[in-house]
Amino acid sequence: MITRDVARFLEAARELMPDAGAATARAAFLVMPEGFARAEQSASDNRYMADADAFDAGGALAEHRALQAALSISVPIVAFPGDPHTPDATFPNNVFATARVDDVPRAIVGRMRHPVRQRESQRADIRAFLTDVLAYPLVDLSTQPHACELTGALVIDRARGIGFAGLSERCDEEGARLMHEAFGLGATLLFDLAPGEYHTNVVLAVLAGRAALVVPNGFADPAVADAIVALYAPHGIVLSADEGTAFAANAIALDATRVWMSARAEAALAPPTRAALADAGFSVHSVPLDAIEAAGGSLRCCVAEIF
Numbered sequence: 120m121i122t123r124d125v126a127r128f129l130e131a132a133r134e135l136m137p138d139a140g141a142a143t144a145r146a147a148f149l150v151m152p153e154g155f156a157r158a159e160q161s162a163s164d165n166r167y168m169a170d171a172d173a174f175d176a177g178g179a180l181a182e183h184r185a186l187q188a189a190l191s192i193s194v195p196i197v198a199f200p201g202d203p204h205t206p207d208a209t210f211p212n213n214v215f216a217t218a219r220v221d222d223v224p225r226a227i228v229g230r231m232r233h234p235v236r237q238r239e240s241q242r243a244d245i246r247a248f249l250t251d252v253l254a255y256p257l258v259d260l261s262t263q264p265h266a267c268e269l270t271g272a273l274v275i276d277r278a279r280g281i282g283f284a285g286l287s288e289r290c291d292e293e294g295a296r297l298m299h300e301a302f303g304l305g306a307t308l309l310f311d312l313a314p315g316e317y318h319t320n321v322v323l324a325v326l327a328g329r330a331a332l333v334v335p336n337g338f339a340d341p342a343v344a345d346a347i348v349a350l351y352a353p354h355g356i357v358l359s360a361d362e363g364t365a366f367a368a369n370a371i372a373l374d375a376t377r378v379w380m381s382a383r384a385e386a387a388l389a390p391p392t393r394a395a396l397a398d399a400g401f402s403v404h405s406v407p408l409d410a411i412e413a414a415g416g417s418l419r420c421c422v423a424e425i426f
Contacts, residue, residue: 121284121299121307125346128308132281132350135305139280140219142328143374144424146195148248149187150211152179152411154203160233161207161415164288165317167366168415178410183209186421189406193373197248205239209411210420213271213318214239217255217426220303224426226255227301229269230262232289237261253425258301260294267294271318271420275302278328282307283347285319285338308346311339320419322363323347326372330354330399334363354399362387366417373422376400381408381417 120131157171183198190196201208208214214236216227226249231237240261249255260267267273272290274283282304284295292309299307313336316322322337331351335344348355358367365387370380378401385405388396396403408417 120305121296121309123309125308125343128306129346129350131306132279135279135281137278137328139305140222140277141426142278143372144194144426146197146425147190147373147422148197148199148211148425149183149421149423150199150208151201152176152183152209153201154206155179155201155209155414156206157414158206158233158235160235164232165415166315167321169413173413175410175413179209182406182408182410183421186406186408186418189404190373190379190422193377193379199245205235207236207414208239209414210271210416211239211245211423212420213268215245215249215423216269216302217249217424218302219426224253224255225258225301226250226253227258227269228261230260230265230267230294232266232268260297260301263297265291265294265297267298268318269298270424271320273298273302274319274323274325275304276325276328277426280305283319283323284309285312285316285322286310287312287317289317308343310343313337313339320369321366322368324368324370324419325351326370326378326399326401327375330356330396330401332356332358332368332370334358334360334368336360337363354395356392356395356399358392359389362389362392366412367392369417369419371419371422372401377402377404379404379406379418381405381412383409383412384417
């Protein structure tokens with residue numbers, strides 16, 4: 120089921136048991152920020168992106184190496200080299216993803232809105248890793264016309280097999296339907312992001328299937344945010360606008376007990392947010408990503424999960 124009807128979605132979601140698959144990934148891959156620079160096409164609809172003179176390529180590489188080392192305490196991490204012709208490739212989760220549908224694995228390639236990012240989807244080495252090394256059959260959405268920027272636009276609760284698809288220039292309704300099918304989801308809620316928001320994973324995170332971080336002002340209709348908070352009660356955690364701007368919702372749980380976010384995001388957490396995460400069974404772990412965040416994304420955007 121894929122719907123804009125919040126009540127209908129909640130009814131279906133509450134009937135789904137948390138047994139659709141593993142709640143967290145078994146590994147992940149990153150793409151290093153070689154050629155790290157402002158991509159003007161992406162900047163046209165990403166208000167979080169800094170001006171060109173704020174980009175520090177050396178700093179971004181150093182941060183990325185530290186990120187790889189840090190995340191490896193949760194899962195095995197593979198890192199691919201970057202490419203100066205794809206300056207946004209540091210955020211591969213928008214382009215590449217994996218899923219298990221009825222416990223059968225698959226790899227998914229998304230359709231990016233901007234040509235500068237469409238180049239990423241054609242990387243032969245990452246495609247070969249997914250299809251030849253992992254031996255995952257490929258669902259290739261990159262050649263159809265509808266934007267569907269994978270786990271940037273679609274936040275997934277893997278345990279329940281449900282999705283939250285925020286619509287914007289980077290994901291239209293047909294793109295959301297294609298992702299719903301590609302990930303084999305039982306229910307997906309469609310909703311509009313607030314003006315100026317480009318990806319759902321900047322305003323929403325589902326953590327290991329049992330908690331959610333929600334930035335209400337990132338949703339065009341606050342009732343949608345309220346419904347998601349209610350679905351994950353008592354661990355639906357409302358973030359302030361300041362926490363959201365600091366990328367606190369651009370977080371990920373790569374195992375059952377740790378939530379990862381940038382150091383900037385962690386510094387912005389209010390005491391009630393920290394307490395709520397602890398109540399949900401999570402310790403907060405962070406990595407400085409100031410240089411990488413100049414490109415308009417944060418820690419979760421850097422991580423392509425392998426299920």
